[in-house]
Structure formats: structure tokens, C-alpha cells
Amino acid sequence: MAFSIHTFETNPEGNLGFAFHQTISEGQELYFLAKFNVETSEPQSMAEIIFGAIVDHMETSKIENHYDRFEDALKAANVEAKKNNITGANPPEIVVAYFDLHQLYLSQCGPSEAYLIRDHGVSQITEIADQAESLFLNILSGQVMIDDVILLSSNRILRTLTANELADILGKQNFQQASNQFRQELSQKSEEDLLVTIIGIGKKEETPAAGFLNRMVSTAENAAAPLKAALTGDDTLVEKDHGSDTPLKTEIKTPNSRVSSNKISDIPGSASAVASLKKIAQFRPQKNLVILAGVILLLLLIGLGVKSINWESEEEVGLREELNIAREALQQADTFIIQGERASAKEYLNKADKSVQQVFKSKSKLFRSDAQFILAAIKDKQLQVENAKQATPRLVADLGAKSDNLSARGLIGLDGSFYVFDNKNVIKTVRNVVESPATLSASGGSVIAGANRPDQKTLVFLTDDPRLIEYREGIITPMQTQDEN
Numbered sequence: 001m002a003f004s005i006h007t008f009e010t011n012p013e014g015n016l017g018f019a020f021h022q023t024i025s026e027g028q029e030l031y032f033l034a035k036f037n038v039e040t041s042e043p044q045s046m047a048e049i050i051f052g053a054i055v056d057h058m059e060t061s062k063i064e065n066h067y068d069r070f071e072d073a074l075k076a077a078n079v080e081a082k083k084n085n086i087t088g089a090n091p092p093e094i095v096v097a098y099f100d101l102h103q104l105y106l107s108q109c110g111p112s113e114a115y116l117i118r119d120h121g122v123s124q125i126t127e128i129a130d131q132a133e134s135l136f137l138n139i140l141s142g143q144v145m146i147d148d149v150i151l152l153s154s155n156r157i158l159r160t161l162t163a164n165e166l167a168d169i170l171g172k173q174n175f176q177q178a179s180n181q182f183r184q185e186l187s188q189k190s191e192e193d194l195l196v197t198i199i200g201i202g203k204k205e206e207t208p209a210a211g212f213l214n215r216m217v218s219t220a221e222n223a224a225a226p227l228k229a230a231l232t233g234d235d236t237l238v239e240k241d242h243g244s245d246t247p248l249k250t251e252i253k254t255p256n257s258r259v260s261s262n263k264i265s266d267i268p269g270s271a272s273a274v275a276s277l278k279k280i281a282q283f284r285p286q287k288n289l290v291i292l293a294g295v296i297l298l299l300l301l302i303g304l305g306v307k308s309i310n311w312e313s314e315e316e317v318g319l320r321e322e323l324n325i326a327r328e329a330l331q332q333a334d335t336f337i338i339q340g341e342r343a344s345a346k347e348y349l350n351k352a353d354k355s356v357q358q359v360f361k362s363k364s365k366l367f368r369s370d371a372q373f374i375l376a377a378i379k380d381k382q383l384q385v386e387n388a389k390q391a392t393p394r395l396v397a398d399l400g401a402k403s404d405n406l407s408a409r410g411l412i413g414l415d416g417s418f419y420v421f422d423n424k425n426v427i428k429t430v431r432n433v434v435e436s437p438a439t440l441s442a443s444g445g446s447v448i449a450g451a452n453r454p455d456q457k458t459l460v461f462l463t464d465d466p467r468l469i470e471y472r473e474g475i476i477t478p479m480q481t482q483d484e485n
Helices: 043-060 066-083 163-170 175-189 224-230 270-280 289-310 314-339 342-361 368-386
Strands: 003-010 016-025 028-036 093-100 103-109 113-118 121-124 140-143 149-153 194-201 215-217 257-259 410-414 417-421 425-430 447-453 458-463 467-472 475-479
Touching: 003 016, 003 028, 003 175, 016 043, 016 194, 028 043, 028 149, 028 194, 043 066, 043 093, 066 093, 066 103, 093 113, 093 149, 093 194, 103 113, 113 163, 121 163, 149 163, 163 175, 175 194, 314 342, 314 368, 342 368, 410 447, 417 447
Parallel strands: none
Antiparallel strands: 003 194, 016 028, 028 093, 093 103, 103 140, 113 121, 113 149, 149 194, 215 257, 410 417, 417 425, 447 458, 458 467, 467 475
16 A cells, blocks of 8 residues: 655754654554653654664564554563653653554554544544553554545644644645645644644655655664764754755664665565665766666656556546545535535435446446445435435235236235225235235225224225225125215
């Protein structure tokens, strides 16, 4: 599964933030977000120790169950945190997210939070635990889908933006523009020092995502000393909020830390291209110019290939737009149902159904599963509008066995049996047994209506003669009346 990532920090006030990423195996991605108080001693080393413990355990563990492996990795991080006195009254703000294809495992400590944005709805998926000796106490697990957005934050976002604003901004199709707008809104509306990572599930962008160095650190002793010496100026690895998403270009290489570049794309050959790019830096400019030119040409070809792979056809764009229209119409209908405006709700439900049917009519099979979920939601809302319940039909008796041309006018129940009548006859059914028709009107009149009288165990029928006909235990008794009403 492909991810688009944007990480940034707003209004930095000195608290040090770190954002790490490590690919554990194919389809398994680990994201780490941490922010330490200014009073913390050597926060960079602390972040590397915690993250390194999680990474080392995830890579070396023989446990096949991903939940159990992630839990053991967090326990290992808790042990390292206790050894280095990281826990306390003011724990750091940390979020750890581990993806195994469509499955997400997530934990946090401190006031940090995580949110799921799906179908224009926002759900908080972390629960802030009471302060304890251990950093990580709870684990959330669940499935993610294409077009979901996972938001990791060092502190609460909903104090600054409402859930609707958050869904409107990050629910846009252009993920890069959505991330930039979210960053701008957060910076303008809040003076709080926040560290944020936005993860788009299956989101596509014209340019690679930027914002932080992807690093894997080891837990070897004295790893922090050479790393800190390699940094110039700013000790934090997170790009500060200077109003742009320009990728960090500095690669930090130390004897005890390994650096990986930003992920280009999940296509064959991209890893070798990165490896080739790193080798180029080792050549002297005056030598191997032919090889250098060849590698550059190869990278250009790979870039064109990536762009062509990520390019959406016009049909795919159109179907995606129809689903967006259906989701928006469904949300509007839900609002009108709450307000009691059933006519307006029904109108928007019809609009949503029309858009979903366009997806089903398409020759392409794209988005069929999404359309099925939306269609099920539309049917549920339609029942709410009509104040009805879903009925499940059950076959009681087949009347065609006795009459091929029956045109029933009514159904009456009496003493556990059902009586079906047309304009001339009445047919009694006992469970699945159908008796022969009994003629009600021999005078030529047609039956207009029928009713039961349970106290007398009798059925009464009205004809257009006018005449009343009584049916009791198979006996038919016509009765004259002068009252035509």
C-alpha cells in the first residue's frame, strides 16, 4: 500500500520534535512522532533510544502475530525509557503508528493524539491514559482503507479546528494542497507549538511528500554524539514552519545511524535508483562523466515511468467524482433528516443514488466496493425518511396452483388462516395448503371489499349489486339490502 506523508511543526517555541520512519518489511511501515519539553536532557538521544528499541525488536522478533509483535516492541521501549528516566510527571508527547498493509496498530503517550478522517467524518483513535511509570499503555488496532487520512499530532487539534473543518480540509482529493491548507490554517488559528504528521492512504501526488528525514537509528552506545556533531544549527530533525514544504536535502551519516531517503514510489527498480544516486556522490566530478550522465538519464526515465503509472485516466477521475458527489449528497440528506426536513432529505438521497448508479453502469470495475457501501447507506437513510423498516418477504402459499388468472383484491386473516378474494371468488389457505376457490357472487356482481368478524368467525364481503355476502365455515349466505351506502 502506498502512503503520502507530510510532516511539519507550527510555531516552534524551543520544544524539540522528532519524526522518524522505518520500513520494517514489504508492506510494513513504522512512523514515530515525538516532542520533548525544553527541560528534557538530551531529547534527541532519548528519541533515538525509544525509536531504536521499537525498530530493533520489530525487525528481530520471531513473533508472527503483528499485534503481539508490536506490543512486545512497545514493552521493550518502556524498559529503555525507564532505564533512561524518560518517564515521569511530564512524559514526552509520542505517537507510534505501525501499518501492516491494511491493518493499523497505534499507541501514544502524553497529550499526543491521532485522528482518522474517512468519508468526510473525523474520529479520534487514541485514548489519553493516566500518567504511569510506562510510556505506552494502550494499543489501538483496526483496518484502514484507500483514501483514509491518519493524522498524528503532538497535542489536541480539535481545540483549534472543528471536526467539520478538519474533514473538509483533509478530505480533498489533492492531498498536497489539502496538507498545505491544513498547515496554513493551523499556523494562523493557533499559537501552540504543534508537531504534526499527515499520512494519506493510497493518496497520489505530483511531487514526493516532504517534511522530515526518514531515518532508522540503532541503540548502540554513543550514537547521539556523532549524530549531533553532524547537525548544523538546528538540533531538531523536523523541518520548521517556514511556509513551504521544501524537502530536507541534508543527509546525516554517522557510524551508528543509518539514513534512508524519502520513498520515491512502490515500483520495481526505485530502490536501485536510490542506491545509484548515493553512489554518484562518491565519484569525483572530473571522472566517470559518462556513467554520471547515464545514471541521470536512467533516473529521468524512471521518473517518467512513475508519472505515467500514477496518472489517472479520465474515466477513473469521473467515477471518483461521482462517488464524491454521492458522499456529499448523503451527508446533506443526513443533516436534513436530523432537522426533520424529509422532502429535502429524499431529494439528496435520490441525487446520491443517481451518482452511485453511474459507477455501477460503468464498464470499469473501479470503486465498485466503495459504491456498494454508499448504496447500503442510502437505503438505510431512505428507510429513515419513510419511517419504515426493512421487510423480509416469506412465501406462505402458492395460489397459482389453483388459479392461473387470479387477480387478488384483498387478503383477510381469520383463525390462523388466510383468505384471498378477487371480484368473484374467495380462496382459503391453511399454512401452505390452498383450497379450491368458492364463488361469492353468482348474480354477476363484483366484490368491492371484504372484512372479518373474529367474534362470529365470519367473513363479510360487499358487492356492487349492492349486496352483502356472509362467508362462514365454507357456507356462503347472500343478504339483500336497500341501503346502497
